[in-house]
Amino acid sequence: MPRHLALPLICSLALAACGDGSEPAPTASEAPPSALVGNPAAAVAPGQTPMAGEWSVSEDTSGVAAAFVPASGEPVMTIRCDRAARQVAVEKPGALAPGVEYSIIAGGERFILPMQTSTGAVPTMSAQVHPQQPILASMALPGTTFILLGPGLTETVMPAAPGIRRVIDTCLSS
Numbered sequence: 001m002p003r004h005l006a007l008p009l010i011c012s013l014a015l016a017a018c019g020d021g022s023e024p025a026p027t028a029s030e031a032p033p034s035a036l037v038g039n040p041a042a043a044v045a046p047g048q049t050p051m052a053g054e055w056s057v058s059e060d061t062s063g064v065a066a067a068f069v070p071a072s073g074e075p076v077m078t079i080r081c082d083r084a085a086r087q088v089a090v091e092k093p094g095a096l097a098p099g100v101e102y103s104i105i106a107g108g109e110r111f112i113l114p115m116q117t118s119t120g121a122v123p124t125m126s127a128q129v130h131p132q133q134p135i136l137a138s139m140a141l142p143g144t145t146f147i148l149l150g151p152g153l154t155e156t157v158m159p160a161a162p163g164i165r166r167v168i169d170t171c172l173s174s
Contacts, residue, residue: 050145051076055161064170066163076156077148079139079164081171087128088136088171092148095123102127102150107138131171140165
């Protein structure tokens with residue numbers, strides 16, 4: 001390997017091995033299942049702006065939820081910690097058609113959401129995600145955005161929010 005290529009590779013590997021020491025590495029039994037696929041382009045292309053709206057955070061005995069509510073007043077996405085299951089649920093209003101795939105792009109990665117339709121009075125799709133799944137952390141980084149993709153959606157660009165980090169932390173500490 002030419003020397004001009006070897007040094008950056010060695011430096012990258014050394015930095016990756018260092019870590020910041022703030023969290024212990026998950027063991028094989030704790031590691032979240034990887035459903036990240038590919039390495040698509042950056043989450044927001046130049047000229048794209050996040051959907052206007054606000055994240056609201058609520059807490060009750062069953063957990064914490066962060067809901068993104070646009071100007072229309074109806075949540076388009078809710079990220080909820082189910083304390084009992086120690087799982088994060090990503091929820092979206094609507095019914096799921098067979099064979100339909102939804103995904104999130106954040107931090108340059110694509111995560112396929114294993115959506116299922118709820119049987120409640122209001123149709124809702126939800127996917128259970130391990131709280132240590134890296135895509136969730138990417139969705140919580142202040143000043144960034146993520147994209148929700150799926151049938152009937154035109155690349156819905158949403159702002160990241162600290163409330164998402166609160167949901168993740170609640171599931172990790174339960």
